[in-house]
Amino acid sequence: MTEVLRRYGPVLTGLILLAVAVWLALLVVLPQVMMIGFSFRPSLPPSRIGGPEDVFTIRNYLTLWTNQIHLTIFLKTIWASALVTLATLAVCYPVAFYLAQVASKRRLPILVLMLVIPFWINELLRTFAWYIILAFNGPLNALLLGLGIIDEPQRFLGGDGGVIVGMVYVYILFMVFPLYNAIESLDRNQIEAARDLGAGWLRIHRRIVLPHAKPGIAVGCIMTFMLAAGSYAVPALLGGPNSRWFTEIIYNWFFEGGNWNQGAAYAFILLVLCIAFILAAMKLFRVGLADIAK
Amino acid sequence: MSADRFRRAVTGAYLVLFFAYLFLPLAVMAAATFNSSRFPTVTPWMGFTLGWFQALWQDDRMWSALGTSLLVGAGVILVAVPLGLAAALLLDRLHSRAKTFLYALMVSPLLTPGVIVGISTLVFWREWFGVTGGLFLTVVAQSSFIAAYAMLMFAARLERFDPALEEAALDLGATHGQVFRRITLPYLSPAILSAALLAFLQSFENYNTTLFVRGLDTTLTIYIATKVRTGLTPAVNALSLVLIVLTVLGAVVYEILRRRDERRQAGSAAATV
Numbered sequence: 101m102t103e104v105l106r107r108y109g110p111v112l113t114g115l116i117l118l119a120v121a122v123w124l125a126l127l128v129v130l131p132q133v134m135m136i137g138f139s140f141r142p143s144l145p146p147s148r149i150g151g152p153e154d155v156f157t158i159r160n161y162l163t164l165w166t167n168q169i170h171l172t173i174f175l176k177t178i179w180a181s182a183l184v185t186l187a188t189l190a191v192c193y194p195v196a197f198y199l200a201q202v203a204s205k206r207r208l209p210i211l212v213l214m215l216v217i218p219f220w221i222n223e224l225l226r227t228f229a230w231y232i233i234l235a236f237n238g239p240l241n242a243l244l245l246g247l248g249i250i251d252e253p254q255r256f257l258g259g260d261g262g263v264i265v266g267m268v269y270v271y272i273l274f275m276v277f278p279l280y281n282a283i284e285s286l287d288r289n290q291i292e293a294a295r296d297l298g299a300g301w302l303r304i305h306r307r308i309v310l311p312h313a314k315p316g317i318a319v320g321c322i323m324t325f326m327l328a329a330g331s332y333a334v335p336a337l338l339g340g341p342n343s344r345w346f347t348e349i350i351y352n353w354f355f356e357g358g359n360w361n362q363g364a365a366y367a368f369i370l371l372v373l374c375i376a377f378i379l380a381a382m383k384l385f386r387v388g389l390a391d392i393a394k
Numbered sequence: 395m396s397a398d399r400f401r402r403a404v405t406g407a408y409l410v411l412f413f414a415y416l417f418l419p420l421a422v423m424a425a426a427t428f429n430s431s432r433f434p435t436v437t438p439w440m441g442f443t444l445g446w447f448q449a450l451w452q453d454d455r456m457w458s459a460l461g462t463s464l465l466v467g468a469g470v471i472l473v474a475v476p477l478g479l480a481a482a483l484l485l486d487r488l489h490s491r492a493k494t495f496l497y498a499l500m501v502s503p504l505l506t507p508g509v510i511v512g513i514s515t516l517v518f519w520r521e522w523f524g525v526t527g528g529l530f531l532t533v534v535a536q537s538s539f540i541a542a543y544a545m546l547m548f549a550a551r552l553e554r555f556d557p558a559l560e561e562a563a564l565d566l567g568a569t570h571g572q573v574f575r576r577i578t579l580p581y582l583s584p585a586i587l588s589a590a591l592l593a594f595l596q597s598f599e600n601y602n603t604t605l606f607v608r609g610l611d612t613t614l615t616i617y618i619a620t621k622v623r624t625g626l627t628p629a630v631n632a633l634s635l636v637l638i639v640l641t642v643l644g645a646v647v648y649e650i651l652r653r654r655d656e657r658r659q660a661g662s663a664a665a666t667v
Contacts (some may be wrong), residue, residue, distance in 0.1 A: 109570025119480035131514035330507020
């Protein structure tokens with residue numbers, strides 16, 4: 101702290117501390133604390149707030165256990181997000197490995213740029229692209245019909261399948277960059293040495309590349325899972341009444357059910373789920389917070 | 395040797411497939427803009443038209459949503475960039491555990507689902523200040539995590555900063571304000587520009603957080619989502635195409651600038667060695 105003061109002087113230090121305090125207190129910590137506190141109180145009309153009924157309760161949390169539909173959707177959100185995470189990892193690993201270890205110096209910049217460009221494009225627009233592809237009269241049905249794989253057009257929209265496919269596409273770039281960064285720092289000589297010593301292709305990946313890529317895999321999985329579990333745009337566009345996502349139920353508590361306390365409880369459950377996933381990934385891949393928040 | 399060639403062929407095919415997977419959906423969406431079908435699709439092809447651009451141009455609600463997005467984006471730049479700058483300056487001078495703790499707290503909004511950022515902001519401001527959803531809350535909620543992106547960009551640049559420059563200026567009698575204005579800020583100015591650009595882009599494309607705090611205001615991204623669900627015409631594709639072209643141009647310019655800056659820094663580092 102004294103070094104901060106010595107470097108920036110009293111006025112600037114004061115301003116810096118004020119800005120950081122405003123950000124972290126007013127914009128980050130207090131809203132979360134408030135939301136959690138709010139979720140442990142009953143939903144009451146304004147006149148009765150602070151009255152005898154306004155007590156600490158876990159009723160908002162019990163709702164999830166008693167409401168079979170909500171519980172099913174919650175569990176589906178978990179396994180579907182995990183599936184999205186695994187699928188993106190499988191799709192991205194070869195690409196990341198190629199870019200980081202195999203691609204020539206000359207070709208690399210253009211390939212990376214080709215990855216960066218879709219990354220910049222609005223998530224909603226990338227989802228919308230799949231809405232068109234998966235539509236009943238869309239190109240995917242036309243292609244499958246033309247190839248004779250199906251006899252009549254299928255409904256790809258409005259089901260869990262469409263949502264999962266869309267999510268893999270939309271969040272894939274959050275997986276490929278952490279993987280690429282991790283594998284890039286691996287010395288190519290290590291792979292050469294292993295090959296010279298007779299290691300096969302599979303063993304090189306299992307014993308050298310994958311262990312080295314652990315922090316990147318952890319970061320990619322954490323980001324992808326968090327984005328998938330917390331996604332609203334993809335299920336809203338590609339899903340339907342029969343493929344609702346947990347975030348959509350939260351939204352309905354706020355803007356259709358008008359029960360904010362209940363919605364806050366569900367939001368906190370979603371947050372706990374994401375934190376649990378982060379901790380599990382950190383333990384599984386044996387990485388620290390410093391590796392993740394890079 | 396032939397096994398090697400086989401592996402190379404498989405890798406090449408996989409890469410082609412992968413990039414096709416990345417770009418084909420966008421190409422299909424773009425192509426549907428020029429199909430005169432009422433519903434955006436490429437199958438069947440009903441004939442070439444530019445009519446959907448005209449329909450888009452005459453859509454008043456699109457223009458007002460665009461105005462809202464620009465306003466929110468400007469607000470986010472004004473809030474998130476200074477906050478991120480202050481945070482990075484503070485972190486740069488801290489050590490050990492205080493730094494680790496603050497850093498974790500600062501990046502935590504990036505690991506929080508966007509809907510939760512929106513919800514907590516909505517609840518907090520209504521309960522404490524009686525503020526309901528609208529432009530103000532949208533700027534506040536978006537800034538809470540976009541400031542973290544800005545912080546990361548400033549921190550990355552500060553890492554390569556030579557503190558001896560500031561030391562020397564202070565020793566020679568410059569005030570702290572002068573040092574900040576004449577040395578620190580100019581050094582950070584490329585990062586300020588890119589942080590502002592990134593903040594605007596993040597704000598412009600945000601959906602999940604904005605959805606909860608927007609009140610009755612409609613940003614362009616919210617407007618597109620509403621259009622897709624109710625009243626979808628290829629005019630939405632026309633809008634998407636325009637946005638994508640602008641984004642790609644922005645991305646290319648940004649990358650070129652970044653690489654040039656990187657080369658220049660590498661060059662000057664080599665010169666001093």
